[in-house]
Amino acid sequence: MTYEHLRLEREEPINLRHPRRGGGGFTPPDPRAYGTALGTRLQAARARITDPEQADIGGFDERKLIKIHLHSGDKSVPTFDAIPGVEIVSQEDEGIILAFTEEQGLDEFEKRLATLARDGNVTRKDLLFAIEDFDHWTPEDRTGAALREQGFPTQAPFTLDIELWPQERQDKRQAMLRAFVARLQELGIEKLDELRQPSLVMLRVRCNQKQAEQLLRHRDVRTVDLPPRLGVSVQLLMTDINQFPTVDPPPDDTPAIAVLDSGLTEGHPLIGAALGDAQGYLAPHRSAADSEPHWHGTFVGGLALYGDVQSAIQQQQFVPQLRLFSGKVFEDDGQDQTEFVEKAIEEAVRDLHEQYGCKVFNLSYGDLNKVYDGRHVRGLAYTLDRLTRELGVLFVVPTGNLQSYQLPQDAHEQYPNYFFEEYARLLDPATALNALTVGGISLFEATRDAQRHPDKIEDHTLARANQPFPLTRRGPSINEAIKPDVVEHAGNVALMRAGGRTRHAGLGVVSLNGGFSSGPAFKEDIGTSYAAPLVAHKAARLLAAVPDATPNLLRALIGAHARWPEACETLLGPGDRPEGRERLLRLIGYGRVDDAALYRSLDHTVTLLAEERIDNNKHHFFELPVPDSLWANGRRTREITVALAYSPEVRTTRLDYRRTKLWFNLVVADTLDDVTRAFQRNREEGMGEHSNGRWLSNETRKNGTLQVSRWTFRQVPVRGEKVFVVVTRQDSAWSQQEHRAEAEPYTLAVVLADREQVNAQLYAQVQATLQARVRARARARIGGMG
Structure with a gap:
């Protein structure tokens, strides 16, 4: 069963908020004890490396592979290869180094740690202080993301992709590959294909589970994973549009969505019936239906x-x-426009909003000449922020x-580390605080050629399913505001086997082809331009x-129903650590938005909505209708x-940018009185936000105008x-100097979920709790009148 979302009313107390008045690496406190402890850990790791039950099998030479854990927060790569007999193989993330070590190298580590334990000092002690622990590279470490999630195929033999440790020297790379191929023959594993590049050596093999488990223990294996299996087939794009039933026009009261883009090919059979209007807003004004095939606008329009x-x-x-509805506000011919795009967009928004009541506008646009520099928000982003507030549009x-x-x-x-370079920051207008900014993730992993030749390594995709789209851009926006807000499917990128050039056929998003009159009805492409309309579509459907x-x-x-994909956490996280959380x-x-309970509540997932206005330096209080059954x-x-x-309201000349600042705290308490007293005279620290099981802290989320957090409870709060949710307003200093601000509108969306409860009746219980409150308030009003 599905149900309408429920409304949540604010409690009566409104508290006045009183404004307040106004590295090096790790060094152990006791080097001797540290040397002793680390020496013990190294000896334990050496024992595991040589234990027949745990030790690696094979290898093109006799060296051992050791995993070195670094202290968290140490982003530099220590020069362990300065130690004789040690060669760094790979830095797997900021906390793990893999190295090949001869017995001489392990002996040298032990010798230096013994000296540190005895004297408290040793040559190059910084190398030892960087180390937190030693270990070995386990079968679990070698298990790739898809194999970890899906397990081995049930039918044998099956196909696997094996990546070996990269070797910079060609002679070592060749020796490693020869030795590994010989090992495959010994195990009776069929080699289907191989790929040799300076930093990428892969083989595609056919084997059974027992053979695969041997590969997971091979010293020279970096990862074992399932081959790409999902992709867009050419047959799908060539689907005959005439086989579909006729598209009927939607009812007149159906919600509207407006696409501000390069215009639409109105004659496309899948558009005409649902098209309300298409206008051009470039000078000189032209119909959006000129002779050009509007492939970008039609593609975006189909997704919207x-x-x-x-x-x-x-x-x-x-x-x-x-x-x-369509507003043509730029050309898709790659030529420079003489007029400001901001002017065309503002005219289109005002026109489509006034004529047709359009509330949701998709603008798949990014200015390559305006990479965000971390300072002021300006240009088109500012225009969107201003129009959002003035017109009430999204x-x-x-x-x-x-x-x-x-x-x-x-x-x-380098994937995904290159995202965090300065050149990968947001493009204007993605920095707009009041807009929904959408980044990209990848879904498909098999290019067109990989689908044709499943036994060969034709390409190497940069992202696996549900990992960041290799060409997406990253935030934050001004003052560390979280951007993007959410992500959606944007396609994937593969490096060609020969030459390393990029291609994406079979990896993209599918939509309508603006040039269908001389080609197929459908087209495939990649880009965050196509992630945005997928989210805009969901936002507009919410209006129904x-x-x-x-x-x-x-x-x-949208924010309340978004969740981090597990594949992104595995790649970038973990999300419960500061470094991983920041990258995510x-x-x-x-x-990514989970729409299972987005439009309607379910028996076990209930959404509550509240819309209010708050004055400056005030607190608002909401008691959540949590039924006893939840605990x-x-x-x-x-x-x-x-x-x-x-x-x-925003101001481009201020780094504060926002005139008004709102935030919320979630607190657990016995009574409303306890909460209101705690939040008097800024004593909220006395109670503090509930931190157990919290996803994102107030400090992390409060700089944006969309703020989301989630709390996970596995038992009754102590x-x-x-x-309670407490909403607080504090305006910027420049705002208070100019005039007395009006009450600021805001919205809360609260989701209560009890998915593990068998036969949960959470919706009915929450609804009953709210109805009881309404009756109690009515009785209180009548009593007060008497």
Whole structure:
């Protein structure tokens, strides 16, 4: 069963908020004890490396492979190869170094640690102080992401991709490959293909599970994984459009979505019935239906109208759930425009909003000449922030794309680290605080050639399924505000076997072809330009479930139902550590939108909505309707997600940028009185936000205008059983100097989830709790009148 989302009312107390008045690497405190402890760990690791039950099998020489754990926060790569007999193989992440070591090298480590333990000092002690622990590279470490998630195929023999440790020297690379191929023959494993590059050596093999388990223990194996299996087939793109049922026009009260782009090919059979209007806003004004095939605008328009076009093709049915409007605001011919795009966009938004009531605008645009420099927000981003507040509309924009030539020469080795270079920052207008900014993730892994030749390594995709799109861009926006807000499918990029050039056929997003009159009805492409309309589609569909939803409410709902893909956490995280969390937030924001309970609540997942206005230096209080059943029946996972959205006035000349600042705290307490007293005179620290099981702290999320966090409870909270959300407003100093601010509108979306409870009836229980509160308030009002 699905149900309407429920409304949450604010409690009556409004507290006044009183403004407040106004490295080197790791060094152990006791080097001798540190040397002793680390020496013991090295001896234990050496024992594991030589233990027949745990030791690696094979290798093109006699050296051992050792894993060196570095202290967290140490981003530099220590020069361990300065120690005789030690060769660094790879830095797997900021905390793990892999090295080949001769017995001489291990002996030298032990000797230096013994000296440190005895004297408290030793030559190059910084190398030893950088080390936290020693270990070996286990079969679990060698298991690739897809194999870890899906396990071995049930039918043998099956195909696997084996990556060997990169060897810079060609003679070592050849020796390693020869020895490994010989080992395959000994094990009876069939080699299907091989790939040899300076920093990438791969083989595709056919084997059974027993043979695969031997490979997972081979010293020279870096990873074992399933080969790419998902991709866009050419047959899908060539689907005959005439086989689909006729597209019927949507009802007049269907929500609208507006696409600001390069215009539409109105004659496309899958667009015409749902098209409300298409106008041109470039000077001189032209119809959006001129003779040019508007491939970019039509491609984006198809995604905005239908969402997942590929699924619709496979289901052989296109049913528009939205009405589509188009405003041509730029050309897609790659030529410079003489007029400012900001002017065309503002005219289009005002016109389509006034004429047709359009609330959701997709703008798949990014200015390659305006890479965000970390300072002021200006240009088109400012225009969108201003129009959002003035007109009450929602803009959905992409982060922008890296160009293929910007990928590092060793992109396979550098992925995903190159995202954190300065050149990979957001493009204007992705920095807009009041817009929904969308980054990209990849879904498909098999290029067209890989699909044709499944037994050969034709290409090497940079991303695996649900990892960041290799050409996406990263945040944050001004003052470390989280951007992008969310991510969606944007395609993938592969490096060709020969020459290393990029290609993406079979890896992209599928949508409508603007040039269908001389070609197929469908087309495939990559880019965050196509991630944005997938999110805009969901935002516009929310208007069918919540017709009076403001842009703030749409953003809050989208944010509340977003989650980090597990593959992104594995690649960039872990998310519960500061370094991993920062990388995740900069690349994927709050995550990908899960629409299972986005539009309607479920028995076990309930969404609560509140829209209010708050004055400066005030607190608002909300008691969440948490039924006793949520805490009952022992240990299991319960979740409370809170999203706050508002659209403040902005100023480009101020680094503060936002005139108004809002944030929220989630607190657990016995009574509302306890909470209101704690938040008087800025004594909220006395109670503090509930931190156990918290996803993102207030300090992490508060700089944006969409703020989201999630709390995971596995047992009853120790301190009280009532849960409150407290919203606080504090304006920027420059705002208070200019005039007395008006009450600021904001929206809360709260999601209560009890998915592990068998036969959960959470929705009915929350609804009953809210109804009881309404009756109690009515009785209190009557009593007060008497």
